[in-house]
Amino acid sequence: MWIVFECPSCHGQNVTEVGGETIALRCSACEWERPVAEEHRAASEPADCVVCGCGDLWRQKDFPQRLGILMVGTGALVSTIFWWYMMPAWAIGVLLLFALLDGVLYTLMPDVLVCYRCHARHRHTPLNGRHERFSLETHERYRQEEIRLEEMGRKPEIRNSNSEV
Numbered sequence: 001m002w003i004v005f006e007c008p009s010c011h012g013q014n015v016t017e018v019g020g021e022t023i024a025l026r027c028s029a030c031e032w033e034r035p036v037a038e039e040h041r042a043a044s045e046p047a048d049c050v051v052c053g054c055g056d057l058w059r060q061k062d063f064p065q066r067l068g069i070l071m072v073g074t075g076a077l078v079s080t081i082f083w084w085y086m087m088p089a090w091a092i093g094v095l096l097l098f099a100l101l102d103g104v105l106y107t108l109m110p111d112v113l114v115c116y117r118c119h120a121r122h123r124h125t126p127l128n129g130r131h132e133r134f135s136l137e138t139h140e141r142y143r144q145e146e147i148r149l150e151e152m153g154r155k156p157e158i159r160n161s162n163s164e165v
């Protein structure tokens, strides 16, 4: 599988392939690395995040949002041109065609697993229904956790700056 993740240390974006031989996940920009569990090297659906070990992952279509918007935009534009030339059947036809194409592409796209905690994307991994689709409740839980951690991380910084003054 392929892992798209943000390095926990330097926050650089990384794309790494994890296969049968991958012992550790490494950042391309800094020294950060994390050993890859044997279970993650096997070609099966991972139970937890390869980057942070979080057990909550959600399934999402690997469909680039920009492509979807671009397609809807193009359909609307072409349709408007037909309206302008007073060809309503063509205008509606074009809209329907683009909506259909959008739907077909969406269905054909494979799923990715996204980590609730670190947002790492696990691509090209076999899926056997281990993980559910996006849950707002779980997302909220992790968002709150992140805010708490950030607040905790900031406090010592404030103390340090005070002592320097």
Ligand SMILES: [Zn+2]
Pocket (backbone or CB within 6 Å): 007, 008, 009, 010, 011, 012, 027, 028, 029, 030, 031, 032
């Ligand atoms: Zn890094």
Ligand SMILES: [Zn+2]
Pocket (backbone or CB within 6 Å): 049, 050, 051, 052, 053, 054, 115, 116, 117, 118, 119, 120
């Ligand atoms: Zn994670």
